Amino acid sequence: MAKVTIKDVAKQAHVAVSTVSYVLNNSKSVKPETRERILKVIEETGYFPNHVARSLKTKKTQTMGVIVPDIGNIFFVEIIEGIEAYLSQRGYSVILCNTNENQEKERNYLSVLLNKDIDGLIFLATSKNPEIPQNTTIPVVIVDRKFSGNYSSVLVDNVLGGQIATEHLIERNHENVALLTGPLTISPYFDRMMGYRQALEKHGFEYLPFLVEQCGTATYDGGYQGLHRLLDRLSEPPKSIFAANDMMALGAMRALFERGVSIPKQTAIVGYDDIPTASIMTPALTTIRQPKFEMGQKAAEMLFNELQNSADSQSYLFQPSLIVRETG
């Protein structure tokens, strides 16, 4: 069963390869009869065009690259789902690269991908902000990170999100909301903190540094330990906590549980991201939702458009929203 090529088809249909190509791509009008004849041969032989050869000629591979920091993180996964949904529908495949929060892997992927066979790149950067090689010839869109350079990007308004979360807490509890944050060098965490401060200010509260705890990593463990530290230095638990992502919130909840402080009675808590686990917990976590799937879709769409219409790079900003559940 040697692979059948366009040549074989041409021969069997008694036409030139170019003619076969025309019917394959509908790129030129072909007399119905010949078209039929060719189609029949294709059918019979089970011919299937060779993508690689086609790509060599057209300079288009019909595949996009996606670089993510951690595919174990459901937040990114939902974005990927959005990307995939959009792209697969238009005949694109996606090459997935997991950097595992490892800068070297990231750098490596960046150079491999950019020089390999992808038509475009969607880039979800690792914690520390990296540089994109300058010699890029393909469009790239950045998701969820502010970046210098002329790239498209899709962002969520993290300042607003931080504000909404904090205000919600203030309105329900009227005082001292603590902040449990990830590394402030990561733009989303920085922005959420800004939102927190703005909400405080707006309601006439002072920003109290001893109420904010920065976790080394924005993870369950990070949140767990961070909250223990916070509780250790406070005379009593804060009335409420804004955790800058759900995983930290979950870790914080465990810490609270272990210390015997009841949620939300003694201290309320709101998270950020709305990951699936948040709604499964008992009590279920109140949180800020980011339209992750839509973000992925949008990123894919922007990339697609840049490719089709060589549209200019642009930015798109999504709005987060509050999901009230049981913790605050």
Added chain:
Amino acid sequence: MAKVTIKDVAKQAHVAVSTVSYVLNNSKSVKPETRERILKVIEETGYFPNHVARSLKTKKTQTMGVIVPDIGNIFFVEIIEGIEAYLSQRGYSVILCNTNENQEKERNYLSVLLNKDIDGLIFLATSKNPEIPQNTTIPVVIVDRKFSGNYSSVLVDNVLGGQIATEHLIERNHENVALLTGPLTISPYFDRMMGYRQALEKHGFEYLPFLVEQCGTATYDGGYQGLHRLLDRLSEPPKSIFAANDMMALGAMRALFERGVSIPKQTAIVGYDDIPTASIMTPALTTIRQPKFEMGQKAAEMLFNELQNSADSQSYLFQPSLIVRETG
């Protein structure tokens, strides 16, 4: 900045393209001086070999396809991580295809991928067992599904897993353990049930159909509803439950919580999979761990070997293990 090709390099280095190719691939000995000269030109021009052209010639694309039923399911994601870890280290990229538990998408991907530019395929099948097109010329390894046909596969001993879980419960509670299972048409669930029955038998218990509840979907909701149904028809909660996956177990826990039955005091529960959320819950879920990452790695390794040594297709069976936590 027009793309520089091997031709350009050859020209600037005053050699033939073949010579450049030789140094690129280390495929023939080249006089050190010429090699240096060529390398220098490559450096200066920033030349990077075109993968597509190379693939066309070599018939190898250095990319593998991976088809998964649901990338939102952490179980599959950890397998993917294993695959990625292994493959990326040997210079392979992976094209990820998410079928979303949709058979048509799956069929579609199967035919696209198999005819496109991948060197091998790792296939995690959707719930319903599909057929792999017969005209496959590339190696395929199946993960976590029994399949007819001459494909490699990596499996976990689900019968054993079901047995371990059930025995653990029996040994701690000594009686009537209920089974909350997913569709029995899916081989892993079928096997776990067999393990359950064997454990029962081994300990002299009768298999009681009214103690087993089959959920429409093996999800949180499925488990939640399934358990409510089970409780509805029983005069009192079973002493223990073996839930055939963690998501169902979590749903069951919520149902139990809502009915005011305490875990594990009144009814103990053990899940299956050991997903991250399982350990985060309060109480933390006792469960059966599957070596997901290793499974992915192994699958990748088998594929890799089939490619390298044209090794024969084979099967590999992993052992599950019990993780005792707080629910049982």
Added chain:
DNA sequence: TTGAAAGCGATACCAG
């Protein structure tokens, strides 16, 4: 050790 040239499997231009 090096080079010329064939060819991988398609696309698309230019003639007819």
Added chain:
DNA sequence: CTGGTATCGCTTTCAA
């Protein structure tokens, strides 16, 4: 409407 052919960028055989 159809065909011949150059070409995409590389690998590899064969000869020098």
